[in-house]
Amino acid sequence: MTNVGIFGANGRMGKKLIEAGIESDVVNISAAFVRSSSSLIGADIGELIGQAKYGVSLISESEESVSDSNVWIDFTLPEALENHINWCVNNKCNLVIGVTGLSEQQKVLIEKAAEKIAIVYATNFSTGVNLMNSLLKTAAQVMGAQSDIEIVESHHRHKKDAPSGTAITMGEYIADGLGVNLADVAEYDRNNIVGERNQGSIGFASLRAGDIVGEHTALFVDIGERLEITHKATDRLTFAKGAIRAAAWVSKKQKGLFDMQDVLGF
Numbered sequence: 001m002t003n004v005g006i007f008g009a010n011g012r013m014g015k016k017l018i019e020a021g022i023e024s025d026v027v028n029i030s031a032a033f034v035r036s037s038s039s040l041i042g043a044d045i046g047e048l049i050g051q052a053k054y055g056v057s058l059i060s061e062s063e064e065s066v067s068d069s070n071v072w073i074d075f076t077l078p079e080a081l082e083n084h085i086n087w088c089v090n091n092k093c094n095l096v097i098g099v100t101g102l103s104e105q106q107k108v109l110i111e112k113a114a115e116k117i118a119i120v121y122a123t124n125f126s127t128g129v130n131l132m133n134s135l136l137k138t139a140a141q142v143m144g145a146q147s148d149i150e151i152v153e154s155h156h157r158h159k160k161d162a163p164s165g166t167a168i169t170m171g172e173y174i175a176d177g178l179g180v181n182l183a184d185v186a187e188y189d190r191n192n193i194v195g196e197r198n199q200g201s202i203g204f205a206s207l208r209a210g211d212i213v214g215e216h217t218a219l220f221v222d223i224g225e226r227l228e229i230t231h232k233a234t235d236r237l238t239f240a241k242g243a244i245r246a247a248a249w250v251s252k253k254q255k256g257l258f259d260m261q262d263v264l265g266f
């Protein structure tokens with residue numbers, strides 16, 4: 001069994017990670033951090049998610065001598081990531097990262113840390129999205145030259161970053177299939193653009209509404225036909241189960257940077 005610690009245990013994903021960890025027969029949840037200002041410090045993690053007492057209490061992030069956890073999972077926010085990476089490097093723990101909306105500088109921090117510990121970083125931990133990414137590369141190779149490509153994503157009203165990390169990763173797979181750099185062809189904002197569509201661009205559109213868990217569609221639109229590839233997540237538990245699987249997988253690695261396709265084996 002892999003002992004796993006959770007950063008941001010009281011977040012939407014934090015609670016789902018606890019649920020998936022308690023259900024899992026390959027990991028134990030052995031520690032769970034909340035902010036040092038949190039009124040929840042000391043609460044049991046089972047009770048936090050409305051289940052029976054589990055025997056692990058929420059502890060403050062500032063606590064130093066906590067852990068028999070070999071792997072930590074971070075689904076917090078970009079501003080918390082650097083501290084969490086440093087904590088894992090200093091304590092020689094491996095790390096699973098699901099935070100999106102990262103800057104280039106924060107991605108470099110992940111790469112540097114992966115020279116010392118093993119990290120799985122993915123913008124989406126569902127099996128379906130990771131399969132879809134491979135299908136998108138093929139679609140781009142077959143239809144990309146003659147079709148207009150657009151990516152549309154929809155999420156809940158609380159989401160802070162746009163476009164979603166998943167949408168950007170989808171764009172990267174499509175750009176790879178086309179043999180171009182996403183940065184050269186992405187159109188994230190068409191406000192005030194007058195004129196016809198830029199040929200060869202990949203457009204992005206983001207919707208934010210209600211409680212949508214996460215929906216992504218890539219459209220390949222030619223004259224006379226249109227291919228749409230869609231993934232819909234209906235429960236955050238799917239991401240949490242993927243991250244728990246990644247935690248068990250990465251516990252056996254020494255160092256290096258991996259993604260969810262590595263974990264799934266394709």
Ligand SMILES: NC(=O)C1=CN([C@@H]2O[C@H](COP(=O)(O)OP(=O)(O)OC[C@H]3O[C@@H](n4cnc5c(N)ncnc54)[C@H](OP(=O)(O)O)[C@@H]3O)[C@@H](O)[C@H]2O)C=CC1
Nearest residue numbers: 008010011012013075076080098099100122123124125239
């Ligand atoms: N890769 C994937 O498969 C998925 C990725 N995500 C990503 O995960 C992230 C979290 O999403 P979600 O759970 O909805 O967000 P929430 O806002 O519900 O949770 C964020 C958590 O981070 C904590 N946090 C925020 N800032 C800090 C800080 N400075 N220091 C310490 N802790 C902090 C919050 O603590 P507090 O409660 O005290 O505010 C909270 O527990 C997002 O980036 C999202 O895009 C989401 C789903 C799937």
Ligand SMILES: O=C(O)C1=N[C@H](C(=O)O)C[C@H](O)C1
Nearest residue numbers: 100123124159164165166214
């Ligand atoms: O914030 C979310 O909720 C989600 N974020 C991830 C992203 O930005 O792609 C993954 C998933 O779509 C849910």
